[in-house]
Amino acid sequence: MTDATRLEARLGKRRGEMMVRADFALAGGGEDRVLVLFGPSASGKSTILRCLAGLERPDEGRVSFGGEIWSDAASGKFVAPQYRSIGFMAQDYALFPHLDVRENIAYGVGARNATEAKARVGELLERFGIGDVASRKPAELSGGQQQRVALARALAREPGLLLLDEPLSALDAPTRMTLRRELREVIEPIEIPAIVVTHDPAEAELLGHTVLVLDAGQVLQMGPVREVFASPCSRRVAEIVGFENVVGHADLKNHPQLLSIVNNNAENRAWGAVCFRAHAVEVMRSGSGLRGRLTHIEPEGPLVRMEIDCGVALVALVPAATWGTVAARIGDEVVCRVSDGAWRFVAD
Amino acid sequence: MDWTAIFLTFKLAACTAAALLVLGLPLAYWLATTPRRWRFAVEAVVALPIILPPTVLGFYVLMATGPRSFIGGVYGTLTGHSLPFSFTGILVGSILYNAPFAIRPFTSAFAAVDRRVIEASWCLGASRWKTFRRIILPLAWPGVLTGLVLAFAHTVGEFGVVLMLGGNVSAQTRTISISIYDSVQAMDYAAAHNASLFLVAFAFISLCVTYALQRRVLPL
Missing domain, CATH: 2.40.50.100 (RNA polymerase II/Efflux pump adaptor protein, barrel-sandwich hybrid domain)
Known part of the structure; x- marks a missing residue:
């Protein structure tokens, strides 16, 4: 399992004056398959996530997943997001406002025969407890329901890599507390590697196994979340982790x-x-x-x-x-x- | 009432709107999404008819499509007809003249579609075409409809370009506004009144529809 879901990323992306750089590997199956990209706003964490999703083209380096090269600045090879085995959840979920919950999820299921697709949608609706709101539009849902729909949609096409951009930032504080736990319960049983972007230490500790601390585009420290949060390696990391x-x-x-x-x-x-x-x-x-x-x-x-x-x-x-x-x-x-x-x- | 002229006018407006839907949507989408810096030049060309006198546009199209011009020559060899003083001729002029009224609303509608929703679609494996069809177009639809209503309505009221290009050929190029001009020249004020009132009512209704669409009052 580990080889087929091994993500290797060594990339650089220019962001205005700043150069965002990261170098890490991640694989599914094991304890350490959830990586948190942690840092203050504008530190480059979302940029890294977007490079992995194929929404941005790195200026340097190479990204590969399961042995397949997704982007390579040297050879100019670049795989569009459509052809990457990813489940990407955007910051405000980016649900399709004109489609109802069922259609939103079905959109990601992809090309299969109708019966199979219908069964898959039904299974996801049940698993995420959103069957009773299946025919509602996103605007009629609570923040928590929106998050569940977004997650169900992201997992609909059975991706090999899950990418979550600030999954809880769109919610108010009390909802965030509840959903943090819920999100963990969703991520835990999935065997695939996942990358979560956040600037909330509590979120990082609850969701992640490994953390990568970023500041001004540079990785300052990487290691097990608890270790990094207890023993920062530098003054700046100490400030960033709170x-x-x-x-x-x-x-x-x-x-x-x-x-x-x-x-x-x-x-x-x-x-x-x-x-x-x-x-x-x-x-x-x-x-x-x-x-x-x-x-x-x-x-x-x-x-x-x-x-x-x-x-x-x-x-x-x-x-x-x-x-x-x-x-x-x-x-x-x-x-x-x-x-x-x-x-x-x-x-x- | 000159029903032949009214029918011809609506035929011209419908053909213009249809042509702008086919030609204008891709151009508007390109304008809304391209990162190219010289996009402004294309935008300016599209918007030119708003400030140019219709006679200027009509004159150049006449020059460009006359039997001795390249375009007119090719068209003549292919069809055996000439473009000026024909329905096709005024349709070409009309498409050019009404382009901004369709393309500008199209462009703002496309630009207003949330970028993250588009990216979400890509990340779900949807091709750019599927994304356009299932996400962008449905979300931009009120703006697209606004553009079509404006282009249609503006074509109905067109005068200068049609006169320059089409002259006054019954059932070919005599639209309702030319017919009004004719009636006034012939001192038939009653006929001019009828047709004018018809146009005023039509313009008012079109604008009501447009504004209602923009406020999303009308169900889509």
Whole structure:
């Protein structure tokens, strides 16, 4: 199975001033068959996905799938999207507005005899739980139903590679939570390799096995999602994967009290910054630790987000219940402590 | 009422609209999708008849299709007829003169079709032709219909090009607007009134249909 579904991509695509480059391989069957392209907006992740779909022609490199060359800049070979075995789901689903749900799905089923095609559509309608809305137009569906129709349509012609561009970004936050799980349940049992573009860390962690972190067109780090998200290799990756606190080497030198974060063992190591997440910061009214002034407080659901000026601004995220007992106000002096083992040294 | 002229006018308008559907759709699709930088030049040529006096267009088409011209010569050898002062002659002029009224709405309708929907169709294995037939044309249909109604209606009211190219041959080139001109020259104001009122009513209804289409009031 692995050879027939092996995707190899080494490509470069000019995007205005920026050159988007990526080099990776992916195969179906195994644990690591879902790859997440992760990065801030305009980092080039959608461009890579579009190159794989054949909607853009790479300026450099070569893309092959199951041994078949899809594009090769050197020889000029280029296979149109129609002839690639892909299921592509666009950001806003791009459902055909004038066709109903059944027709949308049937559109992708392709050329077979009528009975077989009908059976396939019926099977997909049932599998995705959209049989009862089969004769509705996309505009009459909820966001979740639209996503299911789009997925069913993308899988209708039994593709060898699934490409999902920001699958959940078109939805409101509560729906996104539910559909994230639903999407995972759909992707999990499929044996084919899948590539998901996202800028949401929670989405990446739930859906992906491997992540490729992109910034300004360059791949900064690639590896298992959990590993990359826990141990970013550089300062920029730490920022991209959502570390709220990234303190540079120079800052640490200028504010000696910050050294307590890293248990004072910073001296003899080659590193550029230390990073830790906001929820690893404990805030107290007194005691030993980093002294700073509270500059900002903001409720965030069951948590409270705050900024503390300890020479550099640190962000802390504490449970509202805990915060109630601290009872500090903006301008008050507080003490911070970073949980042991919650910080990482990263390169610059 | 000059029913021969009315029938001829509607025949000319129907033929013009049909010809523009066949010739205009591919050109409009090309204009809406081409990345070429000199597209503006083609757009300008298509739009020229909007600002050119009909006499200028009529004059050049007359020169280009006369028996001594290349086109006129070939046409004469093939059919044994001459283009000027014939129905085919005014049809050629009419197609050129009304092209912008059909092609411009076609083009904006095609350009308004969501690019991602088109790409979704390609990624589902549909050829460009199937995509055009099943996705683009149905989505652009109100605009295409608007273009056809405008081209038809504008042809009905055409005067200058027909006069330059066709003269005033009954059942061949005498359209309703020429007939009105004739009636006025002959001081038959009653006939001119009837025909004019007919054209006013027709123009009003056509525009109502066009605007209703643009607001998608009419079911399609």
